[in-house]
Amino acid sequence: MSRLVAQFDVRYPTFHLHLDLDIPASGITVLFGPSGSGKTTLLRCLAGLERAPHGFMQFGETVWQDETTGRYLPLQTRPIGYVFQEPRLFPHYNVRSNLLYGYNRIRRDMRRIAIDQVVEILGIGPLLERRTHRLSGGEQQRVAIGRALLTSPSLLLLDEPLASLDIQRKQEILPFIHRLHHELAIPVIYVSHAISEILQLADRVVLLKDGSLVGVGTLNEMLTSLQFRGSFGSHRVGAVLDAKIIGHEPQYGLTQLDFSGQRLFVPLQPSAIGESVRVHVLSSDVSLVIGRSHSPTSVLNVLEATVQEIREISQSSVEVLLDIGAPLIAGITRKSLVTLGIKPGDSVFAHIKTVALNEEVTD
Amino acid sequence: MTDLDLSALWVSVQLATTTVLVLLLVGTPLAWWLAHTRSPLRPAVEALVALPIVLPPTVLGFYILIALGPHGPFGQLMQLNLAFTFTGLVIASVFYSMPFVIQPLQGAFEATGTAPLEAAWSLRASQWDAFLTVISPIALRGYISAIVLGFAHTMGEFGVVLMVGGSIPGQTRVLSTTVFEHVEAMEYGQAHALSAVLLIFSFVVLLAVYILNRRFPIHAS
DSSP: OOEEEEEEEEEETTEEEEEEEEEESSSEEEEEOSTTSSHHHHHHHHHTSSOOSEEEEEETTEEEEETTTTEEOOGGGSOEEEEOSSOOOOTTSBHHHHHHHHHTTSOGGGOOSOHHHHHHHHTOGGGTTSBGGGSOHHHHHHHHHHHHHTTOOSEEEEESTTTTSOHHHHHHHHHHHHHHHHHHOOOEEEEEOOHHHHHHHOSEEEEEETTEEEEEEEHHHHHHOTTTGGGGOGGGOEEEEEEEEEEEETTTTEEEEEETTEEEEEEOOSSOTTOEEEEEEEGGGEEEESSOOOSOOSOOEEEEEEEEEEEEOSSSEEEEEEESSSEEEEEEEHHHHHHHTOOTTOEEEEEEOOOEESOOOOO | OOHHHHHHHHHHHHHHHHHHHHHHHHHHHHHHHHHHOOOTTHHHHHHHHHHHHHSOHHHHHHHHHHHHSTTSHHHHHHTOOOTTSHHHHHHHHHHHHHHHHHHHHHHHHHHHOSHHHHHHHHTTOOHHHHIIIIIHHHTHHHHHHHHHHHHHHHHTOOHHHHHHTTTOTTTTOOHHHHHHHHHHTTOHHHHHHHHHHHHHHHHHHHHHHHHHHHHSOOOOO
16 A cells, blocks of 8 residues: 655754654544644645755655655645645635636646536535635635645645634534545545544544654554543543444434444434444443343443453543454443453443434534 | 927836836845845845935935946946936836835735745646736735836936936936926926826826725735
8 A cells, every 4th residue: 555654854943843754645644733743834844835954755656855865846746735724715716716726737637536526525516606705714615625626636635624613614514524535535634633523534643742753543543542542632532433324213313323244323314324424432431241131221232342451540440442343442440340350352242322423523 | 288298298108117117027026025035134125125215316316327327337337328318217217116116015925925825836836827826916906006106106206317317308308307397497388287297197097096996806815
């Protein structure tokens, strides 16, 4: 699989970016960290908006920067799409002309993404003839994403594209980013400091602090790791599952999901059968039972799981890391652990009380 | 109006047009540099550009006359006497009107910032392409102000013209010097006619600019 390799060393008056990155060039990678950790600077170095004096960057087979040989592809020649924090639409053009600005500047045979396709995914059909200042913030940002996509980029770089928007507008755009990634199969690097955005979008997380790389891993590796998960908020211990919708039960207000052959019920979803949804399961919502109970239970979601690891958290509580085809964490008391007598390798059933979906963007 | 008056008007228009064109070519990169540089030289360059605003035109004209004359550094270098020629007048006017073109452009470039430029680059535009299709339209108001102020200021030039150009009919006699000469010769009627032309022309141009600005405002994104 092709990879993105980057080494940058660049000093600013108050800040030193110094890191060595090697990640698969696929999926949605979120650059995550507190303000001032170097997320945006890293993204700008990747794009070619900043030139690190000691830098190397390779995307797939192509070297974009190698300061040992002086090789440096200027921004204009890199096959990237870049979406800034602010939409940066051109005020003297209407929406259509903004969308076509980059499209008209790439070779005809390089145009893999069609205008109609982008307009449809982003839902900007009714806006095409409008002046940009007549659009809402969310609409402007969708046009900016569309404009970047229409250069048929091999890599899409998004710098906190939702930061300047209110909660409602964020929820309006997140599904589009998800969709464009799935339908256009472009690797995405997404800068964010919002946990909810990560939970909804990330396949992979690059954790940054003070200009250095703290950790890299899949979202679940990071969420379930004792070392890293503190960065995502201690009240949100849990894991995510990407499940497929296999049926709706509107009479009960439920949607049925399939995850690795197991069934999950969640509140009724607007999405169609066959589409995938991501659910976030908090450790506090998972309890454990040995053997499948034959007496009726009110819990709808019972999943077969294997115990992987038992972690001491405090004097009274432990966490059980489970494998259900993906990681899952159950937070239980130490007393329960003793009562159940489980150890790594044991088979158990995980009861999931509630499943969080379409996480409210609150942070 | 006499033929002499008409020729003076024509010289003035030619002078102002040439000066503005030269200043747009020279001034755009200079204004861009001033707007974006972090060089410690910037205040010194800004002060130099602004000098003609405070300097008496006769002082400026005197130095330019010395520089352009056959014994001045420029005259020696080029083996050429540009004093009392139209070309000499253009050179003098470029310096004289420079702040009126540079300052609006610099202000416009500062307001535009580099954000739209970065966006254009990320959309595969080359430097030139980005400047022509994104920066200059966004800085359009700055350009209109620069052109109008530069043109009007050159049309109204008097002291520098007198020092550098003298008043050679058809070559360096411009509108303002002609009005002066009419008044000195007590030809108030002709002075009236020429002054009215300049007055009405200036008003109409400024009016057009303000109407255009109101009709086609550039909205910040």
